[in-house]
Amino acid sequence: MINDNFEKPIYLAHDHMNRLEDFARDAKGGVSAKILHLTVDGWINAPSKKEYLKTYYSYEGFYDRYLLALNQLHKVIANNSDQIKLVTSYRDLQDAGSEKVLAVILGNEGGKIVGESGENLNTLFDLGVRHIQLNWSMKNCLSASQSEENTRQDTGLSDLGRNMIERMNELGMIVDVSHSSPETISDVLDVTSKPILNSHSGSRVIANKQQNLWDEQIRQLSENGGILAIHFCSRLVLGVDDRQSTIPDVISQIKYVKNKGGIDLIGLGPDWILGDTKRDEKYMHNTEQETITWTKCLEDSSRIKNLIPQLQLAGFSEHEIDRILYLNLQRFFKAVLPS
Ligand SMILES: [Zn+2]
Known part of the structure; x- marks a missing residue:
């Protein structure tokens, strides 16, 4: 039976x-909580490609931005x-749920x-930041990224990276290994x-992209009790x-991920970034992603509920759907965030 139960919480990892x-749009779609990846490890909306590339491997301006x-x-x-509501603890997240406001995890x-x-x-922790994805598309002082996979540059976690993880x-x-290299993830x-979290990824057997x-x-991620949040970006899905x-x-x-790692591993990590004409133009030009698309009928958060009837049609039980939509991430947040 298909029903339009929009009363369920929906959590997004990316x-x-x-x-x-x-x-x-989040409110329209019924999103209850999301990890907001406020900036990226590249100056994606730099005024020019030259400036974007200049800071590609540097630290210049990232903290200030x-x-x-x-x-x-x-x-x-x-x-x-x-x-x-900006939430900084598991208690805050529960409060946001009862107040029916959108919980934002920084x-x-x-x-x-x-x-x-x-x-x-x-200082970032004191300012409320509760999540850091170690890498974007390049190596940094913490760890090697997917771009260094199978090269001598893939040196995994650095000593600083190890210290940072212990402190986090x-x-x-939340420690997020999306975009990190296989060595880094293993370390x-x-x-x-x-x-730990892999906030926007999928199966590499289905879609052979380094991020999957x-x-x-x-x-291994399943054994860790972590979360693999499924990406909605077309090229990573396909x-x-x-x-x-x-x-x-x-x-x-x-x-596929359920078959390999179990239902408890799965979350949603759409990675929506488009929708701001001024920013998008620079982002797509600077990073050469002019052709990027998101899954049809899941192009933005107002459409997230379109997933539910199709999960029902595909044979997922209500409890499995709840786990995918929010229960797994809720368990994860409880285990990781301050109480
Ligand atoms: Zn990403």
Whole structure:
């Protein structure tokens, strides 16, 4: 039986949408909580490609741009506190749920914001940051990224990276290994005392892109009690660059990951980044992603509920659907965030 039960919470592990109109779309779609990846480890909206490339491997400006973005976010939240709440603990997340407001967990796609010696980590925690994805598309002082896979540059976690993970475990910050190299992911699994996140990924057997995981990696992440949140970006769902994926394609990814790692591993990591004309143009040009698309009928958060009837049609039970939509991430947040 298919029903339109929109009363379920929906949690997202990877999203970049941080403007008031984006939060309105979240509300329309029934999103209850999301990890907001406020900036990226590349200056994606740099005024020119030259400036984007100049800072590709440097730390110049990344912490400052994060603070600026955070300041803007605070203003949006302060003016809309009846709809949005910045959550810094599991208790906050529960409160946001009972108040029926969108819970925003502050995060970042890349570790450059901690600084070259990790000097900013404690301050970031004090400012409410509860999540850091170690890498974006390049190596940094913490770890090697997917781009270094199968090269001599893939040296996994650095000593600083190890220290940062131990400290993040102590503080109650989410460690995210999306975009990290296989060596890095393996090292993080050895070091961490808490479950870890892969916030936007999928099966590499289905879609052979470096961001996706091989079966053995899926199994290891499952043993760690971690989360693999499924990406909605077409090329990562399908493994090819020239087609738009559909919801059944996303469900094929979910089924495959469930078969290899179990239902408890799965979350949603859409990675929406488009929808801000000014920013998008620079991002797509600077990073050469002019052809990027998201899954048809899942193009933005207002459409997220389109997934539910198709999961029902594909034979997922209500309890399995609840786990995918929020229960697994809820368990994960409880295990990792400050209580
Ligand atoms: Zn990404």
